[in-house]
Amino acid sequence: MTIDIEKIRSETPGVDNSIHLLASGSALMPQPVIDAIINHTLLEARMGGYEAQAEESEKLEATYQSIATLIGAKKHEIALMENATAAWCHAFYALPLKAGDRVLTCEAEYAANYVAYLQRVKRDGIVIDVIPSDESGAIDTVALEAMIDERVALIAITWIPTNGGLVNPAAKVGKIAKRHGITYLLDACQAVGQMPVNVQQLGCDFLSATGRKFLRGPRGTGFLYVTEALIEGLEPIVIDHFAAPWVAKDQYQLRGDARRFENWENSYALRSGLSAAVEYAMAIGLDDIQQRSWYLANYLRGQLSDIPGAIIRDLGTEQCAIVSFTIDGKTPSNAVSQLRHKNIIIGASDPSSTRLDAEARNLPRVMRAAPHYYNTESEIDLFIAALKSA
Ligand SMILES: Cc1ncc(COP(=O)(O)O)c(C=O)c1O
Structure with missing residues (x-):
């Protein structure tokens, strides 16, 4: 069974208000x-x-x-x-x-x-x-x-x-x-x-x-x-x-x-x-949820890699629905708040949340976007366009 995205979105009132790409922070609740x-x-x-x-x-x-x-x-x-x-x-x-x-x-x-x-x-x-x-x-x-x-x-x-x-x-x-x-x-x-x-x-x-x-x-x-x-x-x-x-x-x-x-x-x-x-x-089914959310995250990684100066910071050979990245010259907190003004929600992760990893990799604060199965490719496209101009 594949996910009925129209139905899912009609049961998710939050999708009418913003492009919410932060399931790793706090996702949009469905109507039930x-x-x-x-x-x-x-x-x-x-x-x-x-x-x-x-x-x-x-x-x-x-x-x-x-x-x-x-x-x-x-x-x-x-x-x-x-x-x-x-x-x-x-x-x-x-x-x-x-x-x-x-x-x-x-x-x-x-x-x-x-x-x-x-x-x-x-x-x-x-x-x-x-x-x-x-x-x-x-x-x-x-x-x-x-x-x-x-x-x-x-x-x-x-x-x-x-x-x-x-x-x-x-x-x-x-x-x-x-x-x-x-x-x-x-x-x-x-x-x-x-x-x-x-x-x-x-x-x-x-x-x-x-x-x-x-x-x-x-x-x-x-x-x-x-x-x-x-x-x-x-x-x-x-x-x-x-x-x-x-x-x-x-x-x-x-x-x-x-x-x-x-x-x-x-x-x-x-x-x-x-x-x-x-x-x-x-x-909905956890297999289908995984398939779609991970697909959307990979779609997002693909789009990000076309932005000059963007570095995807995700580790591992198998990568999930959390996408972390930096862009040369962009301060994560500024980018996050500029996007928020355009009703696009992503987050930032501070080195102090994962200090061992952050210090080992000399990681700065990173931007963090996490699509869930209720998101769409076109939302991601809009996010990428907005990020380019943020
Ligand atoms: C890996 C991990 N563990 C634990 C927590 C803590 O969860 P909670 O805020 O529900 O206590 C978080 C929250 O971001 C997390 O990312």
Whole structure:
């Protein structure tokens, strides 16, 4: 099945207002997502928040199964979160890492994750070791294998970085982690919603993701996957009486599912939106979404390469729907704001978001455009024309 682009665009009100090429930042929500958020809010207004939750309890509960289906997991392995960073941190900080334990990460690692490593270097004495990249800029899995010894307690990598089209070999890393019995935490924030994701194939123990990017959900949503084999052994860094009911005066009992990482109070309107986003993506099909969004990104790379002074900064042999580039003589923030005045939305990525990679490549701030399947070639043509004159 191929994507019915007319239908998709008619269900995406934002396409009438701008040429939005920033799914890697926060994508345009489709109408069913918007409706789900508004309808739940209206229900809360009409009957009260607790009552609306009770009224919609089956639908809200179904969110876990939808996400599980999206990533090939089981319902009890999913925790709903307010963003990907919260999801990632819940996993990382629950791990009982001790002085001398090595954490292997990648050059494309995201800033939020890296500062958490640094905190545990300071607090717990862990050691961070960065897996070298191969010639293409992706994780060198041969080098990874050679780095492993009995002190490696965690492999934690970013699958697709915030700053470009690189797709790290996450499943190959998973195979190595499994072979050596090492816990594997995967930041899939930029992957979920733009391509098929299957935790069995990836071999990861944890996976973190956000709702607002390629999944087209609302801001303030995300989720964490925790493999069932680990759940019971993990003590979350913070708990409340939802994560761990107070079962006796001096006793709490952690929940047996991944929801031990959640807490009691949540935005059920946003969760309804997230649920609708997951269903929407699955109804279109993640293979088709990947095919079209990656095709549009390659189309964009082709057009960019005709601009004098343009340098495409994406790494890897396989490149996804995030396109990063610089143009000699153009300051990214100026170009981004000039384009915005013409209702063309792209972003910029600062070296501090991916410092290891940025310093290794001496990268300046880069422009970042990320078409999604709802974009068109003619939108990209208009963007390129506007960029030339920006
Ligand atoms: C690779 C990567 N990981 C994690 C995050 C954090 O996601 P969130 O803002 O939902 O916490 C981002 C956000 O840009 C990202 O690009």
